[in-house]
Amino acid sequence: MRNHKVIGAASAVALAVGLVGTAAAVPAAAAGPESTYLVLAPQGANTKAAAKRVAAAGGTVVASYDQIGVLVASSTNTAFETSVVGAGVQSVASTDGLGTTLIDDEAIEVLDESALEATGDPTAEPYWSYQWDMEQIDVPEAHAVTTGDPSVVVGVLDSGIDYTHPDLASQVAYDQSASCLGGVVDTDPAAWRNTTSSHGTHVAGTIAAAINGVGIAGVAPGVKVASVKVVNDDGYIYPEAAICAYLWAADHGMPITNNSYYIDPWEFNCVNDPRQRPVWQAVQRALSYSQSKGTLTVASAGNSNVDLQHKFIDDGSPNDGSGEVETREVNGACRDLPAEAPGVVTVSAVGPTEQKSYYSSYGQGVVDVTAPGGDTRFRTGGASSTITDAVLSTVPGGWGWSQGTSMAGPHAAGVAALAISAHPDMKVGQLASFLERTATALECPEGVYEPRPGYPATCTGGERNGFYGAGNVNAFNVVQ
Numbered sequence: 001m002r003n004h005k006v007i008g009a010a011s012a013v014a015l016a017v018g019l020v021g022t023a024a025a026v027p028a029a030a031a032g033p034e035s036t037y038l039v040l041a042p043q044g045a046n047t048k049a050a051a052k053r054v055a056a057a058g059g060t061v062v063a064s065y066d067q068i069g070v071l072v073a074s075s076t077n078t079a080f081e082t083s084v085v086g087a088g089v090q091s092v093a094s095t096d097g098l099g100t101t102l103i104d105d106e107a108i109e110v111l112d113e114s115a116l117e118a119t120g121d122p123t124a125e126p127y128w129s130y131q132w133d134m135e136q137i138d139v140p141e142a143h144a145v146t147t148g149d150p151s152v153v154v155g156v157l158d159s160g161i162d163y164t165h166p167d168l169a170s171q172v173a174y175d176q177s178a179s180c181l182g183g184v185v186d187t188d189p190a191a192w193r194n195t196t197s198s199h200g201t202h203v204a205g206t207i208a209a210a211i212n213g214v215g216i217a218g219v220a221p222g223v224k225v226a227s228v229k230v231v232n233d234d235g236y237i238y239p240e241a242a243i244c245a246y247l248w249a250a251d252h253g254m255p256i257t258n259n260s261y262y263i264d265p266w267e268f269n270c271v272n273d274p275r276q277r278p279v280w281q282a283v284q285r286a287l288s289y290s291q292s293k294g295t296l297t298v299a300s301a302g303n304s305n306v307d308l309q310h311k312f313i314d315d316g317s318p319n320d321g322s323g324e325v326e327t328r329e330v331n332g333a334c335r336d337l338p339a340e341a342p343g344v345v346t347v348s349a350v351g352p353t354e355q356k357s358y359y360s361s362y363g364q365g366v367v368d369v370t371a372p373g374g375d376t377r378f379r380t381g382g383a384s385s386t387i388t389d390a391v392l393s394t395v396p397g398g399w400g401w402s403q404g405t406s407m408a409g410p411h412a413a414g415v416a417a418l419a420i421s422a423h424p425d426m427k428v429g430q431l432a433s434f435l436e437r438t439a440t441a442l443e444c445p446e447g448v449y450e451p452r453p454g455y456p457a458t459c460t461g462g463e464r465n466g467f468y469g470a471g472n473v474n475a476f477n478v479v480q
Contacts, residue, residue: 032078036062036182038239038282040090041069049088057083063183063240065247068285072183072240093278095238110400125217127399130392132352133206133372137411139219142418142475147211148222149421154207154413155249155257155295157242158200159231160193162396165201167209167216168225176226176252183240185248192229198395200227202402203260205394206410207417215399216392219414219475223421226254230261237261239279246286250293255420255431257290258413259299259338260406284341291343296428298413299338300405301348301361305455308363309466345416345432348467349373349408352389354442356467358382358452360405362459364466368432369439371411371473374403375451382452412473419478438478439471 037059041050050071051061059075077083081092125131134140153173160179163172179191186192194201204225209218228248230241249257287297301308338344348370349360356362357375374390377383390401412435419434420426426434444459444467459467 030078031076034074034076035080035094035096036238036240037073037075037080038093038095038278039071039073039084040092040278040282041088042090043069045069045088047071053084053086053089059084063244065243067247068289070243070282070285091278091281093239095240110395110398124213125211125215127216127392130388131216133391133411134217134219136352136354136372137415137472138474138476139217142479145479146222146418146421148220148418149424150222150224152223152417152421153226153254154223154417155226155228155254156200156204156207157228157230157245157249157257157259158203159197160195160200160229161204161225161227162194162201162394163189163227165394165396166214167205167212167394168201170210170212171204171208171221171225173224173226176254177228178248179229180241180244180248181229181232183244185244192227194396196233197231197235198400199231199260199406200229201395202393202400203258203406203410206391206407207258207414209394215394219411220417220421223417239282243282243286246290250290250295254295256296256298256413256416258410259297260409261300283338287338287341287343291428294428296416296431297338297344298409298416299344299346300409301346301367303359303404304361305359305457306361307457307466308361308366343428345369345412345435347371347405347408347412348469349405350468350472351375351378353378354472355445355451356449356457357403358455362457362466364461367466367469369412369435369470369473370442370468371408373405373408376403377452415473415475415478418475422479434478435473436470438474440474441471442468
């Protein structure tokens with residue numbers, strides 16, 4: 001089912017892999033195009049010896065992440081992968097040519113401002129009547145207690161934020177925003193602003209769009225968002241960008257990050273696959289470091305309507321055109337990253353009726369909570385789309401509707417921001433547990449659930465189950 005695309009899809013993005021070399025004498029360097037690599041030092045070791053190996057193999061260190069023993073290197077040596085492995089280097093992975101794009105099934109539909117009037121809602125936001133998602137998780141009640149603490153900054157690891165948007169201009173933490181493209185930090189606002197994608201701007205608005213009498217209100221309009229750009233202008237994400245972003249957010253005091261993507265082009269990274277193991281190891285090191293520094297990672301479950309708990313055949317990877325599609329069994333060693341990484345809060349999506357969105361992936365023991373992501377097909381049984389049943393948020397130049405677990409994740413991140421605002425002494429593990437304990441439990445539907453033809457799913461579990469985890473996040477419950 002993974003080839004079905006949906007609006008605002010959970011950012012099918014890529015962490016690429018290469019073949020792991022074995023120790024060998026450095027061959028005469030044959031020049032080729034410049035390529036980028038992840039070079040991992042042994043666990044717990046610094047990168048000094050690895051940096052020497054990079055230089056000896058004809059490479060250049062682009063970025064050094066000593067916190068986790070990972071280097072980003074570039075080289076024109078066609079034998080670099082085999083040449084660099086040796087004392088001080090545990091493994092190496094090429095990151096070239098294996099990206100996938102942010103997937104949008106249907107173009108985002110932009111709201112026609114002339115057709116709307118102010119609703120008279122106490123928030124005074126003109127488009128509040130379209131924000132069924134905020135009503136669903138009791139945001140108005142939460143805002144009567146707190147809209148969030150401005151010292152709380154949520155990292156939006158995405159395609160950049162339009163910081164000129166009237167609903168976001170006051171909400172962006174400029175001093176904590178950066179581009180991580182190429183694995184190198186660039187704090188110039190021109191580098192971390194959106195350029196070709198509305199995705200990051202939409203996510204940011206859901207989290208923190210201002211209460212200012214303009215447009216919409218976010219879940220936590222009192223907090224700030226930081227743009228940490230990891231998606232390039234062609235719509236690709238590479239491992240050096242993701243690792244850079246995890247460390248940047250952690251080292252700059254962000255208690256929460258939102259991650260509306262999966263690490264690919266293999267939808268499931270298998271630690272027992274030598275081509276993919278270095279990527280898994282590097283990402284896991286970065287996530288573990290982030291958690292140790294007090295950052296909660298919120299991630300979207302994905303839009304493939306896949307049961308992440310059970311093994312199955314993946315016959316659609318790699319999905320970026322980088323190689324011939326292979327058929328393989330996805331087993332217990334294979335995980336959807338970052339959603340299935342330890343310590344990550346994984347979020348599925350529901351529509352306006354609090355039923356699983358037809359596209360949302362799921363899985364008992366994988367999904368921790370659910371949140372509004374939109375479902376434009378439930379009213380008609382899949383026959384046609386009702387755009388206002390998607391999620392309305394900020395887009396460059398205005399406001400627009402989109403749907404996906406990409407939209408569910410930021411609702412959960414916003415609720416987490418309200419929680420940490422109301423309970424500032426909470427640690428990462430406590431915050432994750434609190435989100436679950438305060439969620440509104442949702443029951444499994446009986447039998448095979450198929451709200452849209454061609455998207456069957458079966459829910460397992462009781463009060464905590466595979467579709468909804470502990471339940472739908474609740475903004476009011478976390479601020480009490």
